[in-house]
Amino acid sequence: MPNSAIQTKQMSIETKKNWWKNAVGYQIYPRSFKDSNHDGIGDLNGIREKLPYLKELGIDFVWINPIYASPNVDNGYDISDYQAIHEDFGTMEDFQALLNEAHNLNLKIIMDLIVNHTSDQHPWFLESKKSLDNPYRDYYHWADATREVPPNDWQSFFGGSTWTYNETTEQSYFHVFAKEQPDLNWKNPKVRHEIYQMIRWWLDLGIDGFRIDAISHIQKEPWDFKITENQWAPFMNVAGIELYLEELKAIFNEYNVMTVGEASGVPHQEATDWTGENGYFNMIFELEHCERIGTVGQQKGSIPHLKHSLNQWQTSLEADGWNALYLENHDTPRSVSVYGDDTPEAAKALATILLLLKGTPFIYQGQEVGMTNYPFSSIEEINAADTIHFYQTLLDQGMIDTEALAIAVNWSRDHSRTPFQWENTLHGGFSTVEPWLRVNDNYPMINAAQKDLESSSIFHYYQTLIRLRKQTDALIDGTFELLLPEHPTVFCYTRTTETERWLILVQLGREETTVSFPDSWDYAKWVEIISNSETKSLHSKLCLSNYEAHVYREIIG
Template identity: 45%
Template sequence: MIRKWWKENAIYQIYPRSFKDSNGDGIGDFQGIISKLDYLQELGIGAIWLCPIYESPNFDNGYDISDFQAIMKDFGTMQDFDEFMREAHERGIKVVLDMVLNHTSDKHDWFVESRSSIDNPKRDYYIWRKGKNGGYPNNWESYFSGSVWEYDQETEEYYMHLYARQQPDLNWENKEVVNELHDMIRWWMDKGVDGFRLDAIAHIVKAVGLPDADNPQNLPVVQAFQFFSNLEKVHTLLKDLNQQVFATRDLMTVGETSGLGPEQALEYVGNERHELDMVFQFEHMHLDCVGTGSSKWVGRSWNLLDIKKIMSHWQTVLHGKGWNANYFSNHDQPRHLSRFGNTGEYRKQSAKMLATLIHLLQGTPYIYQGEEIGMTNASFEHIEDYRDVETINYYNISLKEGKTEKEILQNLARRSRDNARTPMQWDNTTHAGFTDGNPWIQVNSNYTDINVEQALNDPDSIFYYYKNLIALRKKYPVVIYGDYRLLCALHHQVYSFIRSYEGTELMVIMNFFDDEPTFELSERISDEGWELVLSNYDEHEHHHLHSLPLRPYETRVYYKDTPSVLPKAAQ
C-alpha cells in the first residue's frame, strides 16, 4: 500500500470564527490561531483544515465567497495568513483549505456582472432560466428550505441556488468558469497550501434539462437530490481537475459527498480513478434523525448495529482500493458527544470511547475543534441565540407550519449546526478565554467545567487520551494499513474489531452504553499474547478475553505481533 502523509496523520479542523480571538472584536482570527499552534503541536496533529477564510458577506459563515483570493477582514490580512502558514509548517503541521467550488456569494464580481443583463459575457457563469407556467423553472427544493430558484426583477429570470439565495450556483458547463477555478486553485497551491477540502463537490453537475422531480402530492417544491448529486459528469470534471491541477503537487484532497455508499465512493477515491484522495460520507450522520433535508430536524433513536453495519461496510469495501475519512463531528453537525455519547457522569469515558473508534478504523481521523476536550451541544434556549442561516430558516418555516416554539427549539437544541460553532473553550475566565470582547455567538455555559486549561492539568483528560491515540497510530503500522474484521457483529452494546497487518494485530473493544455488558471473544481466536496498550479506565488488569466484563463506555485496545486465529487442529 502506498504511503502518504495524509494517511498517517490526524487532521484538526478549525472553524476560524470560533477558535481564538486576538483583538477583542469577538471573532476568531489568524493571530489567534497562531497563538494556539503550540497547543495543537502538543496534541500531535499533522494538518489543520481551515473552514473558509476568504472574503465574504458572511451570510453562510464564509461559505458564500465574494473573492477567492482575498482574506476575510474579520480574520486578518493575507500577511496574517502567510504568517500562520509559515508558523504551522515550522511545527510540521500542514495546511488544508476549504474550497467552495459549487457556488459563490451573490456579491462576487462574477455574479454582479452575470445579473446585470442577459447578454453580459458572464451571464452564463451561473445557471439562469425563465419561469414556466407562472412559477419556478422546476420544483427542486433547496438544502436550506424553499425553492432552489430566486427571481431577479432586473432581468426577469431565475437563478439557481442549492443553498441560500445569497449563494448562486456556478455553471460548470461553462469552460471559462472551470478554467477560472483551476487558475484560482493553482494560485493557492503556489502559496504553499498542502491540500483542499472540496465543499459540496458532488453537486457541481445538474441533470440535463433540469427536469421536475416526481411530485404526487403536488407540493410547491420537493427533494430532488437525484438531479444534482453524484451525477456521472462530476467524475469527468474531477479527473480533469486532478490531472491539470492537483496531481502536479503532493496534495491531499477530500470531498464532501453526501448521499452515497462505499461502492459509489470508490468512483471518487478508487486508486485507479485519479479524482480525490478521500470523501466524507454521511451515512452514520443520519442515524439519529428521520432523514435528510428538512427531515433532518426530526429525531429518532440510533442503533449500534446500524453504526457497526455502516462503518464495517466502508472499511471492507474501501480496503486496498481507496481511503476512508473518519469523523463524528464537524462544523455542519451537532457535537457527537451529545449525539452518541454521554454528557453527564460518563462524559470523559464516552468521549474517549468514540475517539477510539474514529482513530483506530482504517482511514484518516478528523478532529473537530473542541472534541479533544469533550465539548458538547450548547442547547440554546432562545432563537435569538442562534446565528446559522439554515437554523433560522427552519425556525421561521416551522412556525408558519404550526409547530410550537417549544418543539422547534427542542429540535434546534439537538440538531442545529450552531451547536458546533460556539467558541472554543480555553479556560474558565469570561467568555471561556476566547475573547476579551463580546463573542459573535454565545459561549456554551459549561465552559467553567470543560476547557483546555482544565484538560491540560488533568493527566486523565480527554485531551491526553487523544494525544495517546495519535501516538498509537504513529507507533503501530497496523492501525494505518491493516485490514478490518468485525467481531460480535450482532452484539447490541459492544463494538469490537481486529486489524491485521504483516503478522501484527490490534483488537479494539468498545462498550457504547452506560450499562455493563460482557464481551466474549470467539473460541476460534486465542486470548494469549495480547498486550493492553490503551484503556479509558485507570485500572489495567488483564481479564480473560473469552469472557470480559465491561464497565460503562469502557474501551480496551490490545496489540500482539503473532496471528490470533488458532490453527485448525486446536480449534
C-alpha cells in the first residue's frame, strides 16, 4: 500500500477514534424538554419525538441529565437504582427506542454517570445502615460520633455538616452533598467492582459515552485533616484519586466512547493530567469561568473574568488535552441573561464565541432559540431546594421578603430548568397540562417555531456556525490566541493553521467602542464570513456596538 494511502487510512482511524473533536453536543434536561404523555413532566418519548429537530440543528450527540430511578431529592443526582429508569421519564424499553432512533439519525447518546454517591434509598445504603457488621457497611463512609458532635467540622456543598448521625448504629455517615446522598467508599474494591460492572452494562447496551458527575470528589482526606484556606480541600481532587481514575480510564478505553469529567477543583495548570494523551477523560468541564459581579440580587457574569478564564484553559490545553465548552447548563442561569440583555443580538454574539473556540461545544436546551431567565415573583414558583433554603436563611437573618427573594433567585438553577418553549401555544407547546415548573411568559416571542418564520432566527445562526465549524480545520485544530485581553467588553481571538487565520470579534454590550489591530496586517486579505449585524470590512480601527459579532478569514501565503 502506498505511503499516502497508509497515512489516509491512519487519519481516518484517528478521526473515528476522536470523533468528539469534530462534534457539537446538546444537553437535555429531560424533565423540561418535551412532555409526550400529558402529565406536565418531560420524558424519553418526548426527547425521541424531537430528535429530527436536533438533527436539523446540526448537533452530533445528546447529553441527557439523569433519568435513573431516584427519590428526586437532588433532581435525579440521587440514584436509587443505576439500571432502572425513573417512572416519570418512561421505561427501559422507551430508552432503548430512543437510543435506536438516535443512532438511526447518526446521533449519539451520552449519559450522566454519578458514582461519587448514591441515594440513601439505594439498596446498598439501606443495608449499610442496618448494623456495624453488615456486608454493605463499608460501601459507604462511617465514623464514630455522637448526635451532638460529628467526626469533624467539614461542611457540605449544600450547607451544614458533611456528617449525618444514625441512631441505630450510633455512627455518622459522610456526604459532600445532601444528607440523602451518602458518599460511596471508593477505597473498598467491592464498591469499585459493582460500579465497573454497572458502567459496562450501560456501554454494552450501546450508549456512546458518559458525562461523569462530581468525579473529583471520590477521594477524601483522613478525617483528622485540618482545613486552612479552602473549605472543600478535604474532598476535592485529593491525592490518590488517580488510582481510581486510571481504573475508569482502562474501562472506557475498551469502548469507542466519549468521556467528559466534571472536574470541580482541578485548576487549568493540572488540566493535562485529566485530559489529553495520557489523561483520564477525553475532556473536562471546568467551573472557573462562572464568576458573578454586581449588586447582590442583580448579579451578572463578569466578561473580563470570562475572557481571562477561558484564555487560561485554551492555552493550558493548546498542545495536549481538550476543552468541553459551555456557557450555560442545568446548574447555571441563562447565558443571554447573564452576559447579555435577553436579545437575539446578544444570543448570537455569545453563540459566536462559544462555537468557534477550541474544544467541543455543548449547547444547552433552549440556548439555540434564545431562552432567557425567568422573572420569578414568588418563592412558590421555585422548585430548586437550594434556592428555597437560601431564601429561608435570608428571612431568618431578618431580611424582608422582596430583598430575600431577589437575592435567592438571582442565580437560581431554576432559570435554566423552565420548560422548553416549542411554539406559541398553551404552555409553550411543552405540554397540554400545567407543567411541573412554569413556562416563561415570553414564549409567544421566544420559541423554536420561530425558526420556520424568520430566516434570521437565532436557531438558523446556530446552524450556520455549526456548519462553519465542521467544515473548517482551523476552527477544530487551529491554535488559539486571545487579542485585546484588557478590553472590558470585547471578546476577540484568532484560530490559526499554516494555511489560514480566523478572527472572531464580538462586542458583549450595547455601548459603542473602538478597537485597534496591528498596522502590519494586510487588511485586503481578510474576508468577512459571518456576522450577526451589517457587514464590516476589517480595518486597523473598527467601531463596534449592539452585541456585534464578526468572523473574518485570512488565507496565509
